[in-house]
Amino acid sequence: MSDMKFSKDHEWLRLEGDIATVGITDHAQNALGDVVFVDLPEIGREVAQGEAIAVVESVKAASDVYAPLAGRVVEVNSALVDNPALINSDPTAKGWFFRIEPSGALPDDLMDENAYAAFVETL
Amino acid sequence: MVPFAGYSMPVQYAPGIMAEHLHTRAAAGLFDVSHMGQAELVGEGAAAALEKLTPADVQGLKPGRQRYGVLLNPQGGIVDDFMFSNMGDRLFLVVNASRKHVDLPLIESVLPAGVTLRALPDRALLALQGPGAVAALATLLPDVAALKFMGVWAGDGMIISRSGYTGEDGVEISVPAEAAAAFARKLLALPGVLPAGLGARDSLRLEAGLCLYGNDIDESTSPVEANLVWSIGKRRRMEWNFPGAETIRNQLDHGVTRLRVGIQPEGRQPARGHTPIQAGGATIGEITSGGFGPSVNAPVAMGYVAREHAADGTPLDLLVRGKGLPARVAPLPFHPHRYAR
Numbered sequence: 001m002s003d004m005k006f007s008k009d010h011e012w013l014r015l016e017g018d019i020a021t022v023g024i025t026d027h028a029q030n031a032l033g034d035v036v037f038v039d040l041p042e043i044g045r046e047v048a049q050g051e052a053i054a055v056v057e058s059v060k061a062a063s064d065v066y067a068p069l070a071g072r073v074v075e076v077n078s079a080l081v082d083n084p085a086l087i088n089s090d091p092t093a094k095g096w097f098f099r100i101e102p103s104g105a106l107p108d109d110l111m112d113e114n115a116y117a118a119f120v121e122t123l
Numbered sequence: 124m125v126p127f128a129g130y131s132m133p134v135q136y137a138p139g140i141m142a143e144h145l146h147t148r149a150a151a152g153l154f155d156v157s158h159m160g161q162a163e164l165v166g167e168g169a170a171a172a173l174e175k176l177t178p179a180d181v182q183g184l185k186p187g188r189q190r191y192g193v194l195l196n197p198q199g200g201i202v203d204d205f206m207f208s209n210m211g212d213r214l215f216l217v218v219n220a221s222r223k224h225v226d227l228p229l230i231e232s233v234l235p236a237g238v239t240l241r242a243l244p245d246r247a248l249l250a251l252q253g254p255g256a257v258a259a260l261a262t263l264l265p266d267v268a269a270l271k272f273m274g275v276w277a278g279d280g281m282i283i284s285r286s287g288y289t290g291e292d293g294v295e296i297s298v299p300a301e302a303a304a305a306f307a308r309k310l311l312a313l314p315g316v317l318p319a320g321l322g323a324r325d326s327l328r329l330e331a332g333l334c335l336y337g338n339d340i341d342e343s344t345s346p347v348e349a350n351l352v353w354s355i356g357k358r359r360r361m362e363w364n365f366p367g368a369e370t371i372r373n374q375l376d377h378g379v380t381r382l383r384v385g386i387q388p389e390g391r392q393p394a395r396g397h398t399p400i401q402a403g404g405a406t407i408g409e410i411t412s413g414g415f416g417p418s419v420n421a422p423v424a425m426g427y428v429a430r431e432h433a434a435d436g437t438p439l440d441l442l443v444r445g446k447g448l449p450a451r452v453a454p455l456p457f458h459p460h461r462y463a464r
Contacts, residue, residue: 034141036415037391059140059415
């Protein structure tokens with residue numbers, strides 16, 4: 001997935017045309033364990049970079065999911081409401097959280113796949 | 124691995140909390156709970172001495188039997204909850220890891236001459252829990268098959284009680300530390316037995332409606348508020364000679380202002396510990412334990428609510444991240460106990 005970018009909050013982002021699809025990484029889902037609930041943002045919401053806009057709850061704990069870039073939420077993955085386990089089974093495809101139409105350039109601290117893998121190694 | 128009460132403990136193994144939980148309910152899970160405090164009380168009058176601190180009926184407990192009790196402070200608050208067994212010539216105690224530094228000196232302080240408290244830091248504790256637990260263990264130790272719920276067997280340096288913290292049939296096995304790892308490997312080699320961590324232990328006990336010390340009970344909660352009146356012995360309720368007896372008698376006669384209840388959130392969203400509980404816009408309590416119940420396949424919680432909101436079915440709002448999550452007071456346990464009575 002060479003077109004994927006990663007944040008230090010263990011989220012991934014894939015820019016296709018004008019729209020960025022966002023989810024949590026395999027490392028993140030593995031650390032959370034079995035996901036049982038997600039709280040997704042409202043469509044149309046304007047979000048700032050780094051703003052907590054979704055929540056993922058596992059058997060263990062609740063964690064915030066942040067907007068990795070500023071923009072407007074244009075779509076959410078409603079399949080997660082009935083089947084949050086998709087986040088565990090397919091975190092970087094069917095387990096996506098939301099889509100954002102960016103309001104500016106991508107933040108420059110996003111990592112590519114190799115840099116993210118190296119970052120995870122340091123944890 | 125996470126730090127817990129000074130120990131490094133496994134939260135989960137590779138299969139994860141959900142799988143470990145469900146496997147324990149379906150077959151058998153092995154938990155290393157060696158962090159729990161173990162001790163023995165020896166000497167003429169040991170049971171009477173322990174009754175100076177607990178409202179449980181210790182003197183009436185028959186040899187080979189185990190019972191649950193609470194230690195109380197002079198205000199009737201719960202210093203700890205614990206298990207005690209009559210081993211014939213001694214009492215065997217299991218207390219919480221986080222409280223052993225409080226409990227043991229407290230017990231020591233009430234002992235008459237001739238009664239000795241001995242901490243047993245060199246004993247490990249393994250919990251083998253689930254419907255397949257006793258049959259599996261009986262292939263190694265046939266005697267345990269004859270135990271009933273809360274029965275205790277001693278032999279080969281071990282103390283085995285048919286009890287646990289999951290709501291399932293099963294045993295807790297006290298074993299000398301130097302023999303523990305080899306014995307745990309033997310248990311893990313039995314058919315149907317898989318290791319389970321602290322995470323599954325917590326979700327299992329929560330579904331079973333069992334209290335976690337420090338979350339659901341502490342020195343500020345009384346056994347009446349905590350709905351643990353059943354742990355007070357009948358004889359003790361005539362003698363009223365335990366710490367806080369006056370307070371507790373008053374609470375039993377006139378009621379308490381708050382009660383521990385089960386709480387079932389509607390929908391799928393869990394409400395965790397410390398979530399405020401509201402009714403009609405007013406805060407009337409707080410969640411003390413909450414999460415997702417894998418066997419119930421829904422969120423489950425317990426907490427304290429004002430007495431007038433404590434009846435089963437009473438609607439509540441749980442304030443999760445600023446939003447009211449609808450919930451109801453629910454009977455405990457969430458998942459039926461399956462003890463070998």
